Amino acid sequence: MRVTFEEGSKRLGNGEVLAIPTETVYGLAASLNAPRAIEEIFLLKRRPADNPLIIHLGSKDEIGTYAQNLPEEVQALAARFWPGPMTLVLEANQDIVPPSVRANLPTAAFRVPSHPLTRQLVGSVGPLVAPSANLSGFPSATCAQHIEEDFGEDFPTLDGGECSFGVESTILVYDVDGKWKVARQGVLIAEDFESVLGYAPELLGLSQDKGVLCPGQFHRHYAPRAELKLGYDGYLGTPETVVGFSDRHYPGADAIFLLGPSTAPEVVTQKLYDTLRRLDKEGCEKAFVDMEFPREGLWKTIHERLIRAAEK
Numbered sequence: 685m686r687v688t689f690e691e692g693s694k695r696l697g698n699g700e701v702l703a704i705p706t707e708t709v710y711g712l713a714a715s716l717n718a719p720r721a722i723e724e725i726f727l728l729k730r731r732p733a734d735n736p737l738i739i740h741l742g743s744k745d746e747i748g749t750y751a752q753n754l755p756e757e758v759q760a761l762a763a764r765f766w767p768g769p770m771t772l773v774l775e776a777n778q779d780i781v782p783p784s785v786r787a788n789l790p791t792a793a794f795r796v797p798s799h800p801l802t803r804q805l806v807g808s809v810g811p812l813v814a815p816s817a818n819l820s821g822f823p824s825a826t827c828a829q830h831i832e833e834d835f836g837e838d839f840p841t842l843d844g845g846e847c848s849f850g851v852e853s854t855i856l857v858y859d860v861d862g863k864w865k866v867a868r869q870g871v872l873i874a875e876d877f878e879s880v881l882g883y884a885p886e887l888l889g890l891s892q893d894k895g896v897l898c899p900g901q902f903h904r905h906y907a908p909r910a911e912l913k914l915g916y917d918g919y920l921g922t923p924e925t926v927v928g929f930s931d932r933h934y935p936g937a938d939a940i941f942l943l944g945p946s947t948a949p950e951v952v953t954q955k956l957y958d959t960l961r962r963l964d965k966e967g968c969e970k971a972f973v974d975m976e977f978p979r980e981g982l983w984k985t986i987h988e989r990l991i992r993a994a995e996k
């Protein structure tokens with residue numbers, strides 16, 4: 685059910701859950717001050733309680749209220765990338781960030797979104813917690829219709845159109861060695877941070893550290909019901925369903941799902957989750973995915989999402 689901005693902000697203010705657009709992916713939002721709605725988010729998504737939520741703030745100036753003992757680069761990172769698709773994991777002010785939001789960790793994740801409707805909402809309701817608006821483990825939602833697919837037609841949704849980026853924010857954590865690390869690849873790439881940090885942050889490996897530093901990354905993610913066969917050796921011409929690129933040919937394929945051109949990663953990210961969702965909608969059980977694309981920049985994020993999507 686699509687609701688107006690007024691209706692949506694009223695619902696959030698009343699302690700209800702609302703699906704909201706952001707520039708990255710849609711979120712399932714609740715006010716930071718609505719403990720029951722926060723609990724409901726975990727139930728609705730079937731999200732494990734050990735996977736903490738991101739807090740969406742209206743302005744970078746609020747960070748000092750909700751987080752403390754900030755590493756010195758925070759101001760410069762915030763000035764450069766907020767509003768926008770960067771999430772920072774910081775020491776939480778535990779008096780005002782409820783334990784359920786941060787999965788009982790001493791830290792919490794924060795970002796200042798740039799979508800005009802999200803900004804307006806946060807401006808009128810205050811900080812919003814919002815995980816991606818999808819059933820836990822499945823592809824994220826990048827338009828209002830995806831919300832209806834996952835949560836039913838009656839689910840209250842503020843329709844902000846198709847998300848401009850289509851994949852999640854990039855999460856940075858401050859590691860014990862005094863260096864920032866990328867805990868989740870996303871819209872921003874490691875090199876984007878070089879101008880502020882003086883180095884491109886390394887990717888946190890899937891080690892024990894990562895479990896502690898970014899718990900959500902251990903869970904199943906982004907996977908459609910369809911089984912994905914990642915094609916590193918090129919398409920062999922077998923009759924099968926293909927997920928591929930619009931500037932390539934897949935002769936003999938049964939069906940082709942196009943991600944966009946192999947020259948435009950920003951188009952591919954925008955179409956990625958919708959393409960994975962369409963496989964399921966069209967009853968496809970198995971698909972070959974063309975993995976022949978560069979391993980740099982935004983392609984690294986696409987590569988990581990497809991690998992996770994193929995995990996069972």
Ligand code: TXA
Pocket residue numbers: 706708709710711712735736737738771773786789791792793814815816817851852853854855867868897898899900901
């Ligand atoms: O683009 C985005 O970030 C979207 C939109 C809606 O803002 N949100 C999103 O939320 O992707 P979600 O819940 O799908 O992913 C949140 C990620 C998880 O991987 C979680 O582990 C991590 O943020 N996270 C949250 N709090 C954390 C914390 N205190 N320490 C480490 N990681 C944290």
Ligand code: MG
Pocket residue numbers: 815816824
């Ligand atoms: Mg998610």
